[in-house]
Amino acid sequence: xxxxxxxxxxxxxxxxxxxxxxxxxxxxxxxxxxxxxxxxxxxxxxxxxxxxxxxxxxxxxxxxxxxxxxxxxxxxxxxxxxxxxxxxxxxxxxxxxxxxxxxxxxxxxxxxxxxxxxxxxxxxxxxxxxxxxxxxxxxxxxxxxxxxxxxxxxxxxxxxxxxxxxxxxxxxxxxxxxxxxxxxxxxxxxxxxxxxxxxxxxxxxxxxxxxxxxxxxxxxxxxxxxxxxxxxxxxxxxxxxxxxxxxxxxxxxxxxxxxxxxxxxxxxxxxxxxxxxxxxxxxxxxxxxxxxxxxxxxxxxxxxxxxxxxxxxxxxxxxxxxxxxxxxxxxxxxxxxxxxxxxxxxxxxxxxxxxxx
Numbered sequence: 001x002x003x004x005x006x007x008x009x010x011x012x013x014x015x016x017x018x019x020x021x022x023x024x025x026x027x028x029x030x031x032x033x034x035x036x037x038x039x040x041x042x043x044x045x046x047x048x049x050x051x052x053x054x055x056x057x058x059x060x061x062x063x064x065x066x067x068x069x070x071x072x073x074x075x076x077x078x079x080x081x082x083x084x085x086x087x088x089x090x091x092x093x094x095x096x097x098x099x100x101x102x103x104x105x106x107x108x109x110x111x112x113x114x115x116x117x118x119x120x121x122x123x124x125x126x127x128x129x130x131x132x133x134x135x136x137x138x139x140x141x142x143x144x145x146x147x148x149x150x151x152x153x154x155x156x157x158x159x160x161x162x163x164x165x166x167x168x169x170x171x172x173x174x175x176x177x178x179x180x181x182x183x184x185x186x187x188x189x190x191x192x193x194x195x196x197x198x199x200x201x202x203x204x205x206x207x208x209x210x211x212x213x214x215x216x217x218x219x220x221x222x223x224x225x226x227x228x229x230x231x232x233x234x235x236x237x238x239x240x241x242x243x244x245x246x247x248x249x250x251x252x253x254x255x256x257x258x259x260x261x262x263x264x265x266x267x268x269x270x271x272x273x274x275x276x277x278x279x280x281x282x283x284x285x286x287x288x289x290x291x292x293x294x295x296x297x298x299x300x301x302x303x304x305x306x307x308x309x310x311x312x313x314x315x316x317x318x319x320x321x322x323x324x325x326x327x328x329x330x331x332x333x334x335x336x337x338x339x340x341x342x343x344x345x346x347x348x349x350x351x352x353x354x355x356x357x
Contacts, residue, residue, distance in 0.1 A: 004205065007036040007104040007124065008056075009112040014194050016055035018110050021198055023063050031205055036104060038068045040113055109163060110197070118165045128163035129173060131201075133193045136161060136175070137223035140168035145186050145193070147226040149283035150258055151270065155179055156189075158196045160204065162215055169223075171215035174200055183327070185285040224265040231288040233257040236277060238292045242357060244274045244332050255280055274332040281325045291321040294356050296339070320350075 008019055022034055037060035045052040053061075060067045106126040109116070121128050134144035135157035148156040160173040178196055180189060233256060236244075240253040251272045258276070262269045270276060281290050296318050323344050324335035334357075338344040351357050 003033045004031060005035045005103060005105045006032050007038065007101065007107040008034055009038045009107060009109040009116070009128075010056045011040045011054040011113050012111050013055045014190065015111040016059045018194065018198060019056055019059050020063075023059070023065075025202075028202060028205060034063075034065055036068065036101070037065050038112070041069050108201070116163070121163055121165065129204075130161050130163045130168070130170070131197050132159045132161060132168055133157075133190065133197075134159065134226075135177065136168060136172060137218045137220060139226040140223055141226040142228045143226045145190055146229055146283045147224075147261060148180060149186060149189070150255070150276075150279050151261075152275065152279050153180060156193070158193050158200060160200060161218075169218065169220070171217050173215055174204055174213075176200055183282070185282045187285065224261070224267065226261070229257055229284065229288055234280070234284050234288045234290045236280070236290055236292050238294060238356075240272075241277070241292050244277045245334065245357065247274065247330055247332075249273055249330075251276075274330060275327065278325060278327040278332055281322060289321045289323070290325075291319050293317045294320045294339075294354065296354060 006022070008022065010016070010019060019034070019037065022028070022032065037056060039054045039056040039060070042051045042053050042057075044050065057067055057069065101120070101123045104124040107124045107128040109128055109130040116128065132140075132144060133156065134140075134148065135155075136159045138144075139147045145156070155177055157175050157177045159175045161168065162170040162173055164170040176196060178193060184192075236255070237253060240251055243251050251274075254269065254272045255276070257280075258270055258272075261267065277290070284290055294317065297316065319340040321338045321340075322334055322336075323338050326333045326335060334347040336344055336346050337350050339350065347357075
């Protein structure tokens with residue numbers, strides 16, 4: 001039986017783990033062969049700005065798989081080759097990859113991070129399958145898990161769709177509901193969805209030869225869009241945070257990311273309370289985090305503990321990031337914080353120094 005020739009489009013750590021499983025999983029070695037990997041260009045990372053390959057590229061190189069970097073079209077693929085190689089080698093590589101793209105049976109997109117033009121989508125025999133972490137058409141866009149959490153959803157899904165020219169718009173190949181645990185953060189939820197996605201792909205690819213169920217068209221009238229969060233979205237005014245910690249049920253503040261989502265998608269606005277703040281923390285953990293601004297000009301008398309004394313600052317407002325938080329019943333509890341320019345400390349140590357809360 002002829003193996004399915006697979007092109008894999010991905011970039012970050014989760015995507016790299018998925019790719020490595022596809023390559024090493026003995027249960028599907030007779031079904032598929034990864035012939036091409038497409039990923040984002042190398043980027044400068046860290047203070048020293050070292051040019052670093054994506055985790056997906058590293059896995060591909062490790063396993064001697066042909067890698068195309070930053071492919072937006074066949075033409076940009078050739079241009080990238082010519083920048084990096086002498087003319088004859090670049091021409092050879094371009095024609096080789098061109099033929100690969102045209103001979104691929106199936107392309108799989110998983111956290112790739114770039115738009116793929118329509119002329120590329122038409123090349124593989126079975127087209128492109130995209131893995132999305134929501135019950136599409138709900139939460140189309142780059143941040144579905146974030147919005148599942150900040151909107152307080154109790155359930156999400158892993159969805160495989162046939163990619164078309166519009167964002168997360170294609171027909172549904174398969175969709176599996178997943179319950180959201182009440183305290184799990186974005187990282188933990190994505191890890192669970194990641195494992196579900198791999199199990200789903202194995203079932204789909206194993207059934208490919210006998211025929212996959214007919215695809216289902218999305219109800220586009222129910223579509224909502226989940227934009228990527230920014231650092232500013234994590235800001236909570238200090239007075240709002242204090243009210244939430246004191247257990248006030250109704251707080252006159254709706255995080256802008258929730259307000260923008262509800263208004264632009266014609267969704268009923270959520271009330272803001274301690275649960276809303278906790279859900280925002282879960283969605284933004286570890287990045288961009290939730291934070292407030294505090295006046296560090298006042299310290300307590302006298303500071304006996306050296307660790308606390310080292311925290312003391314004077315003269316200006318500083319960003320305070322909430323690094324760990326819990327919700328017990330109706331009570332919001334801050335466990336640890338990190339003052340701008342300082343190390344993370346437990347909340348009681350910080351508050352003993354500054355008496356802000």
